[in-house]
Amino acid sequence: GESVGLHLPTLSVQEGDNSIINCAYSNSASDYFIWYKQESGKGPQFIIDIRSNMDKRQGQRVTVLLNKTVKHLSLQIAATQPGDSAVYFCAENIRGNNRLAFGKGNQVVVIP
Amino acid sequence: NAGVTQTPKFRILKIGQSMTLQCAQDMNHNYMYWYRQDPGMGLKLIYYSVGAGITDKGEVPNGYNVSRSTTEDFPLRLELAAPSQTSVYFCASRQLGHEQFFGPGTRLTVL
Numbered sequence: 137g138e139s140v141g142l143h144l145p146t147l148s149v150q151e152g153d154n155s156i157i158n159c160a161y162s163n164s165a166s167d168y169f170i171w172y173k174q175e176s177g178k179g180p181q182f183i184i185d186i187r188s189n190m191d192k193r194q195g196q197r198v199t200v201l202l203n204k205t206v207k208h209l210s211l212q213i214a215a216t217q218p219g220d221s222a223v224y225f226c227a228e229n230i231r232g233n234n235r236l237a238f239g240k241g242n243q244v245v246v247i248p
Numbered sequence: 249n250a251g252v253t254q255t256p257k258f259r260i261l262k263i264g265q266s267m268t269l270q271c272a273q274d275m276n277h278n279y280m281y282w283y284r285q286d287p288g289m290g291l292k293l294i295y296y297s298v299g300a301g302i303t304d305k306g307e308v309p310n311g312y313n314v315s316r317s318t319t320e321d322f323p324l325r326l327e328l329a330a331p332s333q334t335s336v337y338f339c340a341s342r343q344l345g346h347e348q349f350f351g352p353g354t355r356l357t358v359l
Binding site: 168177179181225236 | 289290304306338344345350
């Protein structure tokens with residue numbers, strides 16, 4: 137279960153480097169996955185999604201990888217920019233369920 | 249489309265007061281959700297609705313009530329505000345199988 141009172145895991149990355157954010161999920165019935173970005177003081181914003189019949193999906197500067205064997209999802213951000221500093225959440229849609237299950241979040245801090 | 253809108257943006261309540269947080273969406277989504285997010289933490293589901301007239305409890309429903317009389321609106325009611333309800337509240341909507349859209353949030357402080 138989720139721990140209460142712990143700070144979010146933080147990834148510090150130099151501007152221009154690539155970032156990789158990881159997410160583990162537990163339900164093999166999950167069929168759809170989403171990455172969200174939340175900037176300070178704002179609501180979560182959709183970045184990219186992937187369905188369970190795919191292993192990889194690319195967007196603009198972002199790539200999501202899905203490994204169903206080990207139930208692992210990752211978000212890669214290419215050439216990280218200061219505007220990428222935010223908290224990133226993964227979410228899974230469990231087949232037959234009416235709601236998304238959100239991960240705890242990862243803080244990304246971009247060092248200029 | 250305006251997407252998901254929430255009012256008010258900020259509110260300060262005294263202990264024991266009541267208020268309604270408004271949420272509306274113009275995307276004709278059946279599914280709507282209310283979350284709370286405490287500082288440095290993730291999202292906790294309060295209540296959700298799969299369509300007009302249908303609501304269900306999430307992880308942390310105590311102290312809150314909801315109604316869904318129309319597809320567009322999903323208000324969240326706090327009857328007796330407590331300091332533990334100090335948080336940022338996000339409303340969201342989606343169609344099943346697709347991404348979820350979030351509102352800008354309501355920052356609530358209970359003193």
